[in-house]
Amino acid sequence: xxxxxxxxxxxxxxxxxxxxxxxxxxxxxxxxxxxxxxxxxxxxxxxxxxxxxxxxxxxxxxxxxxxxxxxxxxxxxxxxxxxxxxxxxxxxxxxxxxxxxxxxxxxxxxxxxxxxxxxxxxxxxxxxxxxxxxxxxxxxxxxxxxxxxxxxxxxxxxxxxxxxxxxxxxxxxxxxxxxxxxxxxxxxxxxxxxxxxxxxxxxxxxxxxxxxxxxxxxxxxxxxxxxxxxxxxxxxxxxxxxxxxxxxxxxxxxxxxxxxxxxxxxxxxxxxxxxxxxxxxxxxxxxxxxxxxxxxxxxxxxxxxxxxxxxxxxxxxxxxxxxxxxxxxxxxxxxxxxxxxxxxxxxxxxxxxxxxxxxxxxxx
Amino acid sequence: xxxxxxxxxxxxxxxxxxxxxxxxxxxxxxxxxxxxxxxxxxxxxxxxxxxxxxxxxxxxxxxxxxxxxxxxxxxxxxxxxxxxxxxxxxxxxxxxxxxxxxxxxxxxxxxxxxxxxxxxxxxxxxxxxxxxxxxxxxxxxxxxxxxxxxxxxxxxxxxxxxxxxxxxxxxxxxxxxxxxxxxxxxxxxxxxxxxxxxxxxxxxxxxxxxxxxxxxxxxxxxxxxxxxxxxxxxxxxxxxxxxxxxxxxxxxxxxxxxxxxxxxxxxxxxxxxxxxxxxxxxxxxxxxxxxxxxxxxxxxxxxxxxxxxxxxxxxxxxxxxxxxxxxxxxxxxxxxxxxxxxxxxxxxxxxxxxxxxxxxxxxxxxxxxxxxxxxxxxxxxxxxxxxxxxxxxxxxxxxxxxxxxxxxxxxxxxxxxxxxxxxxxxxxxxxxxxxxxxxxxxxxxxxxxxxxxxxxxxxxxxxxxxxxxxxxxxxxxxxxxxxxxxxxxxxxxxxxxxxxxxxxxxxxxxxxxxxxxxxxxxxxxxxxxxxxxxxxxxxxxxxxxxxxxxxxxxxxxxxxxxxxxxxxxxxxxxxxxxxxxxxxxx
Numbered sequence: 001x002x003x004x005x006x007x008x009x010x011x012x013x014x015x016x017x018x019x020x021x022x023x024x025x026x027x028x029x030x031x032x033x034x035x036x037x038x039x040x041x042x043x044x045x046x047x048x049x050x051x052x053x054x055x056x057x058x059x060x061x062x063x064x065x066x067x068x069x070x071x072x073x074x075x076x077x078x079x080x081x082x083x084x085x086x087x088x089x090x091x092x093x094x095x096x097x098x099x100x101x102x103x104x105x106x107x108x109x110x111x112x113x114x115x116x117x118x119x120x121x122x123x124x125x126x127x128x129x130x131x132x133x134x135x136x137x138x139x140x141x142x143x144x145x146x147x148x149x150x151x152x153x154x155x156x157x158x159x160x161x162x163x164x165x166x167x168x169x170x171x172x173x174x175x176x177x178x179x180x181x182x183x184x185x186x187x188x189x190x191x192x193x194x195x196x197x198x199x200x201x202x203x204x205x206x207x208x209x210x211x212x213x214x215x216x217x218x219x220x221x222x223x224x225x226x227x228x229x230x231x232x233x234x235x236x237x238x239x240x241x242x243x244x245x246x247x248x249x250x251x252x253x254x255x256x257x258x259x260x261x262x263x264x265x266x267x268x269x270x271x272x273x274x275x276x277x278x279x280x281x282x283x284x285x286x287x288x289x290x291x292x293x294x295x296x297x298x299x300x301x302x303x304x305x306x307x308x309x310x311x312x313x314x315x316x317x318x319x320x321x322x323x324x325x326x327x328x329x330x331x332x333x334x335x336x337x338x339x340x341x342x343x344x345x346x347x348x349x350x351x352x353x354x355x356x357x358x359x360x361x362x363x364x
Numbered sequence: 365x366x367x368x369x370x371x372x373x374x375x376x377x378x379x380x381x382x383x384x385x386x387x388x389x390x391x392x393x394x395x396x397x398x399x400x401x402x403x404x405x406x407x408x409x410x411x412x413x414x415x416x417x418x419x420x421x422x423x424x425x426x427x428x429x430x431x432x433x434x435x436x437x438x439x440x441x442x443x444x445x446x447x448x449x450x451x452x453x454x455x456x457x458x459x460x461x462x463x464x465x466x467x468x469x470x471x472x473x474x475x476x477x478x479x480x481x482x483x484x485x486x487x488x489x490x491x492x493x494x495x496x497x498x499x500x501x502x503x504x505x506x507x508x509x510x511x512x513x514x515x516x517x518x519x520x521x522x523x524x525x526x527x528x529x530x531x532x533x534x535x536x537x538x539x540x541x542x543x544x545x546x547x548x549x550x551x552x553x554x555x556x557x558x559x560x561x562x563x564x565x566x567x568x569x570x571x572x573x574x575x576x577x578x579x580x581x582x583x584x585x586x587x588x589x590x591x592x593x594x595x596x597x598x599x600x601x602x603x604x605x606x607x608x609x610x611x612x613x614x615x616x617x618x619x620x621x622x623x624x625x626x627x628x629x630x631x632x633x634x635x636x637x638x639x640x641x642x643x644x645x646x647x648x649x650x651x652x653x654x655x656x657x658x659x660x661x662x663x664x665x666x667x668x669x670x671x672x673x674x675x676x677x678x679x680x681x682x683x684x685x686x687x688x689x690x691x692x693x694x695x696x697x698x699x700x701x702x703x704x705x706x707x708x709x710x711x712x713x714x715x716x717x718x719x720x721x722x723x724x725x726x727x728x729x730x731x732x733x734x735x736x737x738x739x740x741x742x743x744x745x746x747x748x749x750x751x752x753x754x755x756x757x758x759x760x761x762x763x764x765x766x767x768x769x770x771x772x773x774x775x776x777x778x779x780x781x782x783x784x785x786x787x788x789x790x791x792x793x794x795x796x797x798x799x800x801x802x803x804x805x806x807x808x809x810x811x812x813x814x815x816x817x818x819x820x821x822x823x824x825x826x827x828x829x830x831x832x833x834x835x836x837x838x839x840x841x842x843x844x845x846x847x848x849x850x851x852x853x854x855x856x857x858x859x860x861x862x863x864x865x866x867x868x869x870x871x872x873x874x875x876x877x878x879x880x881x882x883x884x885x886x887x888x889x890x891x892x893x894x895x896x897x898x899x900x901x902x903x904x905x906x907x908x909x910x911x912x913x914x915x916x917x918x919x920x921x922x923x924x925x926x927x928x929x930x931x932x933x934x935x936x937x938x939x940x941x942x943x944x945x946x947x948x949x950x
Contacts, residue, residue: 044577047658049593051601052612052626067597069589100600119657131657132626139624141614149618149703157705177836219836241703273705274712274744276753292797294755296744298713298950306742306755308795321817321845325740325757325795345757347793347817351834 044073046121048093048101048130055141058112062105062140064119066093071101074121074128079103081117083110088134091117105140112148115140147197150241154196157272159335161363162194168340172311172324172355174348178219182348183355184211184314188232200244203234207250209286211314217349226314227255228286242269246279254285263289273297287312303330309344322348324355336363392422395471396454403445405473408453412479417447419457422472442466444476517554524555536573540566590659594630608633609661609679609688611695619702623665623675627653627688635682639663640691642676648691653679673699711859711949714743718945722762722900724907724931725770726939732770732778732787733937735762735829735901751808754798758816760873761829762901763789767933778824789821789829790901792846792873808854810866818846818872829901846870852878860884874900880911890915890923896931907933915947922948 050066064079071077078090091103109115116139118132132138144152155162171185190205209228214221230252237245243266250261263281271277274297280290289311296304307326316322324346332338337360344355393411397404407413420441427436443463447455459467527546531539540563547559598604612626625639640648649669653661665675675697678689689695717740724733741756765778765787773779778787794816802808819832823840832841848870856862861883869875880894892913899906908931915925925945932938 047589047593049590049597049628049659051597051603051610051628052660054612054624054626055614055616065597065601067593067600069593099596129657131660132662136656136662138612138626141617143614143616143618143700146700146703149700153703153705177834241701269746270705273708274746276744292755294742294744294753296713296742296950297708298710298744300708304713308755308757308797319843321843323793323795323817327742347833351830352793 044070045123045128046070046072046074046077046130048077048119048121050119050131052131052138053117053140054138055143056110056115058110058142059107060110061107062110062115064091064093064103064105064117066101066103066119067099068093068095068101071095074123076122077101077103077119077130078122079105079117079119080134081105081109081115082137083108083115084113110140110142112142112144114142146241150238151196154194158194158363161336162196164192164194164361164363166190166192166359166361168357168359170342170355170357170359172309172344172346173353174316174322174324174346175350175353176214176318176348177350178214178221180214180221181212181223182214182316182318184209184213184226186210186313190232190234192234198238199235200238201234201236203232203236205232205234206230207232207252209283209314211286213314213316214318217318221318224315224317225255226286228259228283229253230259230261230283242275243267244271248281250281250283254283256285258284259286260284269295271295272303283313286315289313301332303340304328305330307344309346316348319349322346324352326355326357328357337361338363393419393473393475395421395467395469395473397469398467401458402448403457403459403467405445405455405457406453407473407475408451408455409482410452411475412481413447413455413475414450414480414482415447416477417450417455417480418476419445419447420474420476421445421459421463421467422474424472439472441474441476445473450482520550520553520555523550524553524559536566536570540570590629591631593659594628607688608681611688613695613697616698616700617670617675618700619704620667620670622667623670623697625651625663625665625677626656627661627679629659629661633681637661637679637681637687639665640678640680640694641665641669642694643669644671648678648694670699673701675699712745712747713948713950714741715948716741716743716945717947718925718927718943720927720929720943721941722909722929722931723939723941724764724933725767725937727776728939730776731763731939732776733764733767733933734941735760735764735790737761750799751802752798752800754800754810754812755796756798757795759794760792760901761790761833763787763829764900764902764904767905767907767937771937785822785824787824788902789831790873791819791821791830791833792870793817793833794846794848794870796850798850806856808858810850810852810854812850812852812868814848814850814870816846816848818844818870820844820872844872846873848873850876856882872903874898874903875906876900888917890917890925905933907931907937913943913945915945921950922946 047069048066050064053062053064056062068077077093079093080088080090082088089109091105093101093103095101105115105117116137118134118137119130121128121130167187167189169185169187171183173183176182186207186209188205188207190203192201192203194201207230209226211226212223213226215224230250232248232250235247239245246265246267248263250259252259261281261283263279265277265279267275267277269275275295277293278291280288282288289309291307291309293305293307305328307328308323309326310323312320312322324344326342326344328340328342330338330340340359342357345352347353393405393407395403396406405419421443422439423442424437424439429436443460445457445459445463447457449456524546527542531542543559543563547553547556608630610628610630612628614623617623637653639651639653641651643649651663651665653663656662665677669675676694677697678691678694679687681687719736719738721736722734723731725731728734737758737760739756739758741754743752743754745752769780769786770778779785794814796812796814798810798812800808800810820842821829821832821840823831832838832843848868850866850868852864852866854862854864864878864880864882866878867876875898877897878894880892882890882892884890892911894911896909896911897906898909909929910931911927911929913925913927915923917923925947927943927945928940929942930938930940
């Protein structure tokens with residue numbers, strides 16, 4: 001509510017001559033000069049009192065509410081404003097029917113990173129400063145939210161590229177004490193769109209797993225082939241500036257029929273910087289996988305990582321102790337192309353063997 | 365609140381009137397009531413008292429003459445009071461500063477200024493309008509008297525109307541002047557009383573206008589004017605808050621950015637004004653407030669104080685006379701956490717690889733109490749909220765058994781007198797993650813859970829501990845998942861001199877106590893000296909290891925190290941051995 005009857009009465013009282021009163025406001029003795037703030041001396045002038053505006057919501061107009069004493073002395077009173085470093089524009093103070101004065105900075109000026117204003121009056125002799133100045137205006141902050149700022153950082157880091165396509169190929173040969181083949185190869189092609197908000201990214205892709213593994217624990221075990229073809233849908237949520245949670249759904253077919261899968265991971269730290277991540281995924285017929293990975297960026301621009309992976313891929317029957325450690329390197333060749341390589345060592349039944357992986361990713 | 369104030373004033377004035385009626389018995393005026401620093405006195409416009417009239421506070425002194433024993437009385441003026449406003453019989457006065465706190469109800473008052481005459485314009489006008497009828501105008505007599513009277517009345521009216529028309533649009537003082545001239549030229553005009561009232565009104569209007577112009581150009585704003593404006597603005601904003609200031613400050617700011625603080629001053633303030641902002645050390649820093657514009661104060665909180673999750677501030681006016689917020693209850697501006705990514709920090713990563721051969725009985729490959737241990741350890745120091753995280757991979761492979769059996773076996777075959785075989789081989793391939801917490805700058809706690817595949821071989825004819833791991837022949841082999849844990853505490857500088865004390869154990873493999881001292885006698889020569897108490901590689905008799913590890917940091921990012929150790933389970937069951945390490949720092 002802009003005005004009240006009291007306001008109207010009060011302002012009318014201020015404006016009315018006091019001829020018929022025994023005491024009028026001007027009879028009060030002048031105060032001793034002890035205040036740090038005093039109205040400038042000089043010719044008759046207006047006095048503008050308002051509560052300075054310091055922040056605003058983007059896209060919403062800002063209304064400056066003031067009471068003005070002696071407005072008659074200055075034909076024009078304006079709030080002079082600008083958006084960012086733009087040109088100054090005037091919002092004229094207008095008086096409401098009840099006596100208050102209002103100037104509105106329009107919504108189109110209230111945009112990040114912020115606006116600024118000062119208040120001046122105009123007389124025949126020129127402008128009279130009432131609050132702040134062009135040199136030191138009152139800033140109206142439009143603080144971006146935390147999510148906004150994180151999004152800006154993401155865009156700056158990737159130069160605005162929000163899409164990426166990646167191809168990863170990883171495998172490991174566990175070996176077997178009886179000379180049987182126990183290995184898998186997993187390839188995934190993935191398209192990721194970065195939202196860069198709390199919902200950080202969504203992705204979709206296709207995957208394929210090929211594997212051979214003994215069908216039992218023993219010297220006479222036969223090798224079985226494990227196959228899977230699946231589609232994957234992924235979501236990454238930024239729960240905190242340094243905590244990312246991944247969810248993953250996979251649907252497809254295996255050599256045994258319909259294949260369902262899912263997984264998740266949590267990354268403590270930023271995925272493009274030093275971090276620790278833990279996760280697991282499960283594919284119906286092909287077995288679960290869990291990992292812990294430590295990544296560091298101290299050899300920039302190379303990203304390095306070390307992982308401990310425990311897996312039953314590819315549908316291991318011989319033992320549930322498939323375990324390997326993996327060391328990987330990632331390198332951004334140029335702003336749009338990244339490559340990575342990995343080497344792994346580990347075993348499931350018998351002496352350890354090597355594995356590894358390669359990957360390529362393009363951002364656009 | 366305003367209602368309460370109104371009631372309070374009403375009660376006060378009523379009480380004052382009652383006191384006045386009582387005080388009427390005395391000839392001198394007295395203090396009736398003291399309210400919020402203002403003094404009510406039983407004199408008013410009827411006594412010639414109005415705004416700016418000076419009153420004196422009189423105090424009677426009564427003393428006894430020590431010689432004559434007669435009582436002497438005299439009155440002294442203690443100070444002056446200035447009338448703020450006056451009614452007909454009671455006025456309101458403000459005491460001078462030297463009277464502050466000394467005025468009491470009942471004190472005698474004396475009028476110090478010259479008495480003035482005050483007129484109620486309305487009562488005057490009513491009275492004079494009655495007089496118009498009683499004007500003793502000359503009355504024509506004789507024939508045509510009625511016509512002459514009528515003609516004179518018309519002529520007087522026309523003359524008055526002509527003057528009135530000349531006053532239109534003129535300033536009050538000029539209008540009054542023209543009416544005076546009219547009265548001078550026509551002293552017997554029947555409109556004289558009305559015109560005199562008009563002249564008085566015009567002169568009063570002119571005085572008010574003069575005072576208004578004077579106030580507008582005065583170097584000092586009138587005290588009540590600022591407060592009145594502020595109260596009007598408060599109502600306009602529907603703002604019930606009180607206090608001397610309004611603040612224009614953001615509620616939330618980004619980390620590390622200066623903050624402009626602006627205050628609208630609601631009333632004239634006395635004394636110095638400072639903005640206090642809490643710094644990172646908890647102490648409040650003082651920031652200067654600069655006057656600005658009509659009624660404002662401005663200051664900028666420097667960027668270095670905009671840290672953490674909040675900025676705490678308050679404004680102090682005068683000597684602790686309050687202001688906005690306080691030291692005990694400061695105002696708060698929320699600070700968004702810093703999300704700017706710093707560049708990669710060096711020396712946060714360490715990769716350590718090591719191979720260690722441990723021979724407890726000095727027989728090397730022919731013995732029954734040896735093991736080797738290889739580890740690859742990856743460390744990254746996050747510093748916050750955990751100091752470091754490690755993950756690693758290791759393998760421990762060895763053979764062990766009761767030292768007495770091993771030492772006393774006639775054929776050096778780990779058999780007792782009955783020919784029973786007591787040794788066993790283990791092969792433990794494990795992984796681990798370790799979290800390092802640093803609760804204090806010189807104290808770190810490291811916690812490491814471990815898990816892996818544990819293979820135990822009890823075959824007495826097989827020399828290699830890795831037989832069960834590699835071979836197709838699995839007689840006497842046991843496979844199981846082995847879990848372990850290792851905890852360490854470090855005292856001292858991680859990269860300088862420090863002491864580590866640790867305890868680790870793995871089921872069916874053994875236990876390890878360790879105290880290790882790290883220091884660098886030269887910057888390029890990191891040294892580790894350690895004493896270990898352990899029953900590795902199998903849970904059996906404990907022995908002691910004395911270990912020295914010396915590195916050579918020839919380059920900043922990689923350095924090799926050599927380890928030598930002496931270990932013994934007793935004085936006759938001992939051996940020397942060693943190991944190698946390769947370490948990377950980024």
